Amino acid sequence: MFALEDPQIRLAVIGTLSVEAERLGPKGLNLPGLSAEKIERLGRLTASEIRVLATHRGLPIKVVVDGYQLAETLGAVARNRQLRDLETYFVQHGASCSLMHRLFSMSRKMTHRRRSELGTSIPAGRYHLPRPRTREQICIAWDKLPPEPLSKRYFRLHQLFPEFSIAALEATVNEKDIGL
Numbered sequence: 001m002f003a004l005e006d007p008q009i010r011l012a013v014i015g016t017l018s019v020e021a022e023r024l025g026p027k028g029l030n031l032p033g034l035s036a037e038k039i040e041r042l043g044r045l046t047a048s049e050i051r052v053l054a055t056h057r058g059l060p061i062k063v064v065v066d067g068y069q070l071a072e073t074l075g076a077v078a079r080n081r082q083l084r085d086l087e088t089y090f091v092q093h094g095a096s097c098s099l100m101h102r103l104f105s106m107s108r109k110m111t112h113r114r115r116s117e118l119g120t121s122i123p124a125g126r127y128h129l130p131r132p133r134t135r136e137q138i139c140i141a142w143d144k145l146p147p148e149p150l151s152k153r154y155f156r157l158h159q160l161f162p163e164f165s166i167a168a169l170e171a172t173v174n175e176k177d178i179g180l
Contacts, residue, residue: 004061011054013061018045086151092120093158094127094165103151127168129175130161138164138172 004010021029022043026036034042045053053059087104091114100106106114115121130138141160145153157169164172 001062001064004063007055010061011051014050014054018042018050086155088114088118089155090151090166091115092118093162094120094122094167095154096167096170099154099166099170103154122165122167127165127171129168129171130164134161135172135175138169142173 004013017029017031020043021031021039025043026039029039031039031042083104087100087106090100090103091111095103095111097108097111100111101108129135138157138161142153142157145156154166154169157173158164158166161169
């Protein structure tokens with residue numbers, strides 16, 4: 001819990017309380033220490049009365065934040081950032097549109113837009129596949145990767161073979177899988 005000191009935030013909080021008091025009434029707004037009559041009065045405040053109430057230093061306004069929910073939400077934000085960073089990595093390192101769609105549900109149009117935003121391009125035509133010996137090494141490395149989501153596996157594979165585009169690595173792995 002912490003006290004709100006900023007006058008604009010205090011004004012917004014009191015204004016919101018007034019609106020909610022009017023909307024919900026005394027039975028719908030639970031403010032410990034306030035009678036039904038006071039809640040109704042809070043709902044009828046004018047803008048100038050709200051301003052006076054918000055600037056009154058004798059009225060402490062404190063905020064309580066659910067720490068567990070905040071931690072969970074911060075975790076979700078971090079996971080979203082990691083996903084976006086991974087998506088950006090794939091775009092920058094030449095992943096095919098089909099792989100972007102499969103891993104990130106990103107349309108061909110969005111993939112091209114992201115490439116443009118990031119200043120990356122993929123040469124037209126088929127990607128240059130590694131030489132047969134290198135393709136074999138790529139397939140061995142792929143098979144040794146831990147079983148995890150495909151995006152992480154392709155990321156790890158590209159870390160091992162950064163000289164190739166992700167599209168070339170994908171084609172090599174697919175070639176192995178279909179037995180060419």
